[in-house]
Amino acid sequence: MLKQVTAIINYYKPLAFWSFLVTIAITIINAEVILALFTKLFLTFLLWVLLNDRDLRKRVNFYKIKGLSNFKFFSSLFLIDSIITCSFIAIIKCFI
Numbered sequence: 001m002l003k004q005v006t007a008i009i010n011y012y013k014p015l016a017f018w019s020f021l022v023t024i025a026i027t028i029i030n031a032e033v034i035l036a037l038f039t040k041l042f043l044t045f046l047l048w049v050l051l052n053d054r055d056l057r058k059r060v061n062f063y064k065i066k067g068l069s070n071f072k073f074f075s076s077l078f079l080i081d082s083i084i085t086c087s088f089i090a091i092i093k094c095f096i
Helices: 002-029 033-051 054-059 070-095
Strands: none
Touching (some): 002 033
16 A cells, blocks of 8 residues: 555656646636636546557556556546645635
């Protein structure tokens, strides 16, 4: 279990910067949690579609080695990202 969590966190680290930029853009446009979560869900779906591409999947296939299913992997990424996004928007709304 710890190896699976470590694999998910290691994969999320490079995506965290881009996810944070998307969160900032969503906050500037409209600081609503529902809009942010739907946008993040859409982006997670796009990432899943990209990873179904054979060539790209071969390059980032380490999460399969750790015994993670695609659903568990992407739902975990979405949950981590959702928690961070909701926290950021809540903090920003306190100051606005």
